[in-house]
Amino acid sequence: MEQLCFGVDIGGTAVKVGLFTTEGRLVEKWDFATRKTKEGKEILKDVADFIKEKIQILKLDMGSILGIGIGLPGPVKDNGEVLELPNMGLGHFNIEKEMQELIGLKVKAANDANIAALGEQWQGSGKGYHNMVLITLGTGVGGGVILKDAILAGSNGAGGEIGHMLVNYKEKDRCGCGKRGCLEQYASATGIVRMAKRSLSSNNKASALQNIDNISAKIVFDLAKEGDALAQDIVSEACRYLGIACANIAQVIDPEAFIIGGGVSKAGEVLTDQIKEYYEINVMDALKNKDFKLAVLGNDAGIYGGARLILASNG
Amino acid sequence: MEQLCFGVDIGGTAVKVGLFTTEGRLVEKWDFATRKTKEGKEILKDVADFIKEKIQILKLDMGSILGIGIGLPGPVKDNGEVLELPNMGLGHFNIEKEMQELIGLKVKAANDANIAALGEQWQGSGKGYHNMVLITLGTGVGGGVILKDAILAGSNGAGGEIGHMLVNYKEKDRCGCGKRGCLEQYASATGIVRMAKRSLSSNNKASALQNIDNISAKIVFDLAKEGDALAQDIVSEACRYLGIACANIAQVIDPEAFIIGGGVSKAGEVLTDQIKEYYEINVMDALKNKDFKLAVLGNDAGIYGGARLILASNG
Numbered sequence: 001m002e003q004l005c006f007g008v009d010i011g012g013t014a015v016k017v018g019l020f021t022t023e024g025r026l027v028e029k030w031d032f033a034t035r036k037t038k039e040g041k042e043i044l045k046d047v048a049d050f051i052k053e054k055i056q057i058l059k060l061d062m063g064s065i066l067g068i069g070i071g072l073p074g075p076v077k078d079n080g081e082v083l084e085l086p087n088m089g090l091g092h093f094n095i096e097k098e099m100q101e102l103i104g105l106k107v108k109a110a111n112d113a114n115i116a117a118l119g120e121q122w123q124g125s126g127k128g129y130h131n132m133v134l135i136t137l138g139t140g141v142g143g144g145v146i147l148k149d150a151i152l153a154g155s156n157g158a159g160g161e162i163g164h165m166l167v168n169y170k171e172k173d174r175c176g177c178g179k180r181g182c183l184e185q186y187a188s189a190t191g192i193v194r195m196a197k198r199s200l201s202s203n204n205k206a207s208a209l210q211n212i213d214n215i216s217a218k219i220v221f222d223l224a225k226e227g228d229a230l231a232q233d234i235v236s237e238a239c240r241y242l243g244i245a246c247a248n249i250a251q252v253i254d255p256e257a258f259i260i261g262g263g264v265s266k267a268g269e270v271l272t273d274q275i276k277e278y279y280e281i282n283v284m285d286a287l288k289n290k291d292f293k294l295a296v297l298g299n300d301a302g303i304y305g306g307a308r309l310i311l312a313s314n315g
Numbered sequence: 316m317e318q319l320c321f322g323v324d325i326g327g328t329a330v331k332v333g334l335f336t337t338e339g340r341l342v343e344k345w346d347f348a349t350r351k352t353k354e355g356k357e358i359l360k361d362v363a364d365f366i367k368e369k370i371q372i373l374k375l376d377m378g379s380i381l382g383i384g385i386g387l388p389g390p391v392k393d394n395g396e397v398l399e400l401p402n403m404g405l406g407h408f409n410i411e412k413e414m415q416e417l418i419g420l421k422v423k424a425a426n427d428a429n430i431a432a433l434g435e436q437w438q439g440s441g442k443g444y445h446n447m448v449l450i451t452l453g454t455g456v457g458g459g460v461i462l463k464d465a466i467l468a469g470s471n472g473a474g475g476e477i478g479h480m481l482v483n484y485k486e487k488d489r490c491g492c493g494k495r496g497c498l499e500q501y502a503s504a505t506g507i508v509r510m511a512k513r514s515l516s517s518n519n520k521a522s523a524l525q526n527i528d529n530i531s532a533k534i535v536f537d538l539a540k541e542g543d544a545l546a547q548d549i550v551s552e553a554c555r556y557l558g559i560a561c562a563n564i565a566q567v568i569d570p571e572a573f574i575i576g577g578g579v580s581k582a583g584e585v586l587t588d589q590i591k592e593y594y595e596i597n598v599m600d601a602l603k604n605k606d607f608k609l610a611v612l613g614n615d616a617g618i619y620g621g622a623r624l625i626l627a628s629n630g
Contacts, residue, residue: 075601083601131470145567147467154569155446158601165566166559166597169484177599244481249567251480252460254469282481284492286390286398286473 001061006051006068007119007306009112010034015047018303019054022066022311024123029303030054041090041098048102066314067106069306070095071115075157080109083156108309112302114151114160117144119304120259124297131255134295135162135242137264140176141184141191145253150312152253162249163188167241186241189217189264195234196220205230221267235267236274243278250279250287261295268294316376321366321383322434322621324427325349330362333618334369337381337626339438344618345369356405356413363417381629382421384621385410386430390472395424398471423624427617429466429475432459434619435574439612446570449610450477450557452579455491456499456506460568465627467568477564478503482556501556504532504579510549511535520545536582554586558593565594565602576610583609 002021009016011034018029035046051068054060072095074085080096099107110118117134120126126134130149136142141163145152152159163184164177171181173194185191196215200207207230208223209215223231246258258279260272272292280288297304317336324331326349333344350361366383369375387410389400395411414422425433432449435441441449445464451457456478460467467474478499479492486496488509500506511530515522522545523538524530538546561573573594575587587607595603612619 143567147462152462152568155571156569156601158565158599159567159569161566161569161599161601164599165563169559179597179599244484248480248563250473251476252458252474252564252567253467254471254474254476256470282494284473284476284479284494286471286476 001064003064003066004060005066005307005310007303007308007310008047008051008068008070009115009302009306010043010047010070010072011112012073015043015050016299016303017047017050017054018300018307019058020304020307024304024307026300026304028058029300041093044095044099044102048099051103062104065105067108067310068099068103069115069309069311070099070107070109071112071302071306072109073112076109076111076153077157078153080107081157082109106310106313108313110151110153110305110309111144111157111160113142114144114153115305115309116142116261116301117146117160117259117305118151118308119297119301119306120261120295121146121149122308123304124301125259125293125295126257129256129291131253132257132259133160133162133246133249133253133255134259134261134301135246136262136295137187137189137260138262139188139190141188142262145255147253147255151309162245165245165248167244183241183245187238187264192217192220192234192238192264195237196231199230199234203230207231217264218266221264221270225270235270239271239274240278242275244282246275246279247282247287250283250290254287255290257291257293259293259295261298261301265294316379318379318381319375320381320622320625322618322623322625323362323366323383323385324430324617324621325358325362325385325387326427327388330358330365331614331618332362332365332369333615333622334373335619335622339619339622341615341619343373344615356408359410359414359417363414366418377419380420382423382625383414383418384430384624384626385414385422385424386427386617386621387424388427391424391426391468392472393468395422396472397424421625421628423628425466425468425620425624426459426472426475428457429459429468430620430624431457431576431616432461432475432574432620433466433623434612434616434621435576435610436461436464437623438619439616440574440608440610441572444571444606446568447572447574448475448477448561448564448568448570449574449576449616450561451577451610452502452504452575453577454503454505456503457577460570462568462570466624477560480560480563482559498556498560502553502579507532507535507549507553507579510552511546514545514549518545520548522546532579533581536579536585540585550585551589554589555593557590559597561590561594562597562602565598565605569602570605572606572608574608574610576613576616580609
C-alpha cells in the first residue's frame, strides 16, 4: 500500500491542498475559498472536512496517510503554537493539536513563507542544498530559511521575516509594519511601483513610464529590459537592496543558496544576476560565490513544503 | 570515576586550556604562547603534548576523559573541516581528525567566536536560552549564533560573522575585510577610536577628547558617562549600528537574547540599554522585547564552549 500525505497552504483568500507520495510526487491538488467569519477557527474545520471528503472520494485507506503539513500566514513555533493570526481572527492556540483532534491524523504546521522555502528545498530550485534562503517577492516580501534541511522557525516562530530587515536608513515613508526603510518597501511589487512613482515625480529623465497610468512591477521590469533608463534605475535600486539584505543574511547564517520567488521573480534572471552582483560587493570573502536561482514551484511551493514537513517529522 | 573533558581556545597569541566536569565546573585552567612557525600545524602538536602532560601530572585516567573541544580563529565547518587559517599558516585540513590522531581522544572543533557563544549559553549570561546571539566587541567585532542549543556554523563555517554586516552605506573608509560600512568599523574598540578621531576633526563641539593623545574606547565611554556631549554622540552612533545589526539578525533568526561581550562591554549596561533602544525602533512588532545582557565569562567563554561542544557531541 503506497503511503501518502497532504500538504495544505492556508492563505487569506484561498486554501490550497495537495496529495503527495513520500517521494514528492504531487498526485492531485485542489483549492477552495478561505471562509471569512468572525470565529476564524472555522477554517480548521473546513480544512478537516475537505480532506476527509477527499480521502472518502479517492477511497484512500486512513492507515496509508502519514499526516498533514500546514502552512499558515503568521508566526508558528516549532511545537505548533500560533501566537496570533489577526487577519484570520485567531488568537493564541496550538494548530497541530486542534487539527489532530478534528481529523485524527498527525499534523505539523509552520509559517507559510517558511514552508514554501521547505517546498523549494525539497522539490524545487533548492534541491540538493541543505542550507538555503527563499525570498518571495510578491505584494510583500516574504522569506524562509532552511538550515540543515529544516525550517528555522526561531524562538517565537518569526524566523525568516526578512521583508522587514532595515535596508535604507534615510526612508521617510512607513512600511506596512510601521517601521521605515524595510526591504519590502523597495523589493515587493508594491514597493517597485512606489519607487517608480517617486522617481517620476522627482526626476526629469525621459521615460516611457511617464505615459503609463497603471504602473505595475511587471511594466517596470519590461521597460528596463527594453533599455528605459529610469526603469533600469528602479530595478537596480530594488536589486541593490536585495543584494545587501542577502549579504547581511549570509553574514549571519552562511547558506549555500538564495532562491528568489514570488510574482516579481517572473522578471527572470535579470533579477538574480543583479542581486548577485550587489551581493558580492557587500559580503566578506569567505561568503562569496553563493548560488542565486529563481524559484520553480510557484504557488505550489507551500503545499510541497507542507508535505515535506509532515514526512520529515515521521523520520 | 568522575568524567571530565578539555576545552581549548587557540588564539593568535595564546592557547587557553580548561579542564571541566560534565556539569560545567572549571577544575583548572592554563595558557601558553601560540608557537609561530612557518608550518602552522605544529600548534596542533603543542596542544596535544600540553594536554597529555596535564593528564599525566594530574594522574587522570584516559578513560575518564570524554574528549576535547577546540575553538579556532577562522571558519570551521560542522564536520571539523578548516578551509584556511591564513594567520596561522594553515591551509585546508580537518582539525578533528588530525588532533584525534595526535592525542587518541575524541575531538570536536568550531570557530572561536561561535564556541564563545556556546560557552556563554552553557554557563554564562545565556544560561536558559536555547536561541541566542553573542556579539564580542574587542579589537574587531565577533559573533556567534546558538540555535536550539547548538552552534550555527553555516555551510562553510562562516556563520555568525556579524562584524562584517553592512550597516552604513555611506562609509568611505575600508574595513579590514576590504568592504566598506561593516559593523566592526563602528562598534569595535578600534572603530570607536576611529569615530572619535573623525568627530574631532570634523566637529567644533567642545570635548575633553580634544586634550587626549591616546584615545581609547574606554576613555570615550568614561567621558560619555561623565556627560561629554561629543563622547556621548560617538557611543550613541556605535549603539545605533549595533541595534540595527541586532534588529536585522532578529528578522532572520528570531533569537531569545543578545549577549554583548568583549573588552568594550566593560562599559556596562549603558551599552546594552542603548543597543536595546535602537533595536526596538528597528525591529518588527513580533520580534520586540528580546533580552539584552552583558557576557560574564570574559576570556574563559571559549574554553567553556569547547567543553560544551565535546559534551554535547557525546549526547
